[in-house]
Amino acid sequence: MKRRDFINWVGLGLVASSLPIAIAACSSETDISASARSQEWKKVGTVADLDKTGQLLAENSPVGAVLVVGTSKNAASLIAVNPTCTHKGCTVAWQAKTNNFICPCHDAAFAADGKVQKKPAEKSLRTYLAKIEGNDVLVKTA
Numbered sequence: 001m002k003r004r005d006f007i008n009w010v011g012l013g014l015v016a017s018s019l020p021i022a023i024a025a026c027s028s029e030t031d032i033s034a035s036a037r038s039q040e041w042k043k044v045g046t047v048a049d050l051d052k053t054g055q056l057l058a059e060n061s062p063v064g065a066v067l068v069v070g071t072s073k074n075a076a077s078l079i080a081v082n083p084t085c086t087h088k089g090c091t092v093a094w095q096a097k098t099n100n101f102i103c104p105c106h107d108a109a110f111a112a113d114g115k116v117q118k119k120p121a122e123k124s125l126r127t128y129l130a131k132i133e134g135n136d137v138l139v140k141t142a
Helices: 003-038 047-053 073-077
Strands: 042-047 054-063 064-069 079-081 093-095 101-102 109-111 114-117 127-133 135-142
Touching: 042 047, 042 054, 042 064, 047 054, 047 073, 047 135, 073 127, 114 135
Parallel strands: none
Antiparallel strands: 042 135, 054 064, 064 079, 079 127, 093 101, 101 109, 109 114, 127 135
C-alpha cells in the first residue's frame, strides 16, 4: 500500500468515527428545546378580532399561518388550521354553511379537522389546538 493511500484511509477513518459524536452534539439540545417550544401555547390574536366575523386569520403568528374559526361564546368548539392549501399553497377559506375549508384556486375541500374531502389536494391541513384565555386567542401544535 502506498503512503498516500494509507493516509487517505486513516483520514477517512477519523472522519467516520467522529461523525456520530458531532451529530449528537449538534442535535440533541436543539431538538429538545425546539420541541418544547412548539408545545407551548402561542397568541395568534384577540377575542375581539375573532368575534367580528367568526374567523381569525393570523398569517405571521409565532407558529406560522393560522386560521381560527369560531367565537368566544362557543370557545370549546374552536377550530384552528394552517390555511395553506397542501395542493398549490393558496389560502383556504372557511365555509360555515358546509362546515369545511375550500381552496379558491382549484376547489380542493377540507373537513373541519383538516382532512381532505375533495381533491386535487392529497395531504390534510395541519391542525392546532385552540383556546381562549382572557382576551387572547391561543394555539399550539396538536
